[in-house]
Amino acid sequence: xxxVEQSPQSLHVQEGDSTNFxxxxxxxxxxxxxxxxxxxxxxxxxxxxxxxxxxxxxxGRISATLNTKEGYSYLYIKGSQPEDSAxxxxxxxxxxxxxxxxxxxxxxxxVKP
Amino acid sequence: xxxxTQTPKFQVLKTGQxxxxxxxxxxxxxxxxxxRQDPGMGLRLIYYSASEGTTDKGEVPNGYNVSRLxxxxxxxxLESAAPSQTSVYFCASSGFSGSSYEQYFGPGxxxxxx
Numbered sequence: 765x766x767x768v769e770q771s772p773q774s775l776h777v778q779e780g781d782s783t784n785f786x787x788x789x790x791x792x793x794x795x796x797x798x799x800x801x802x803x804x805x806x807x808x809x810x811x812x813x814x815x816x817x818x819x820x821x822x823x824g825r826i827s828a829t830l831n832t833k834e835g836y837s838y839l840y841i842k843g844s845q846p847e848d849s850a851x852x853x854x855x856x857x858x859x860x861x862x863x864x865x866x867x868x869x870x871x872x873x874x875v876k877p
Numbered sequence: 878x879x880x881x882t883q884t885p886k887f888q889v890l891k892t893g894q895x896x897x898x899x900x901x902x903x904x905x906x907x908x909x910x911x912x913r914q915d916p917g918m919g920l921r922l923i924y925y926s927a928s929e930g931t932t933d934k935g936e937v938p939n940g941y942n943v944s945r946l947x948x949x950x951x952x953x954x955l956e957s958a959a960p961s962q963t964s965v966y967f968c969a970s971s972g973f974s975g976s977s978y979e980q981y982f983g984p985g986x987x988x989x990x991x
Contacts, residue, residue, distance in 0.1 A: 768919070796977055796978075798979070798980070806984070807881075807967060807982035807983060807984050807985055808920075808967075808982045809982075810974075810979050810980070810981070813975075813976075813977045813978075813979060815976075815977060853919070853920070855920075855980075857978075861977070861978050862907075862908060862927065862971065862978055864910075864922060864925060864935070865922075865980060867912075867919035867920040867921075868919050869917065869918060869919040870919065
C-alpha cells in the first residue's frame, strides 16, 4: 500500500517566523512529488512539482526540496505571514507522467499576526 | 478559461436518494478525477478517467458510478446515498503545464446525507 505521510499535522506560528514541514513518500516507483496550498473553502492550488532527486523549487518566500533516494520532501516558508495560513498538501505521483496522485493528509498552518 | 467547474456547490440528501455531481473542464485535458475529502483524511480517489471513453476505480469507489460524457465532462453519481457519503467532493483534471503534468481542482461540492 502506497502511503504518504506529512508532519506535523498542524502548526501554529507567529508572523515573521520561518517554518518547515515534511512529506515522506515511497522511494520506489517514484515519478513526481507535488505540493499544493489549500485555503479553507477553496480548492487546492498547485505550488510545486518536483521530479529529480535534489530538486529545489522556490516561489517567493516558499521553497521546497526533494530527496527521492530517502523518500522525503521539505517545504519551507520564510517569514510567515497571516495570508500563508492554509493546509499544505503533498502528493506522490508514481508509475509515470500520468500516474495517479497519492495525497498526504496535509499540514495545517496557522500564522498569528 | 473557467478551468474546472463543479455543480452544485452544496447539496443535502436524505438516505436512499440519488444525485449526480457534475464536473466540466475547458482546458482540453485528457484525464479527469473525482476525489472525496473527509476530516483527518487526505484526498482519496474515487474514480478517474484517463481519456474520453474510459473510467477506472480509485481507492474508494463503492457506492459511486461515473460517466465520462465527452472530453470536457465527468460526472459522479450516487445511486442510493448513505450518511457515510457525507463529504466534500472535488473534481480535477490533469494536463501538461511547463515541465510536468499537473492536476487542477474544481471548487468542490459539499454533500450532506441525513
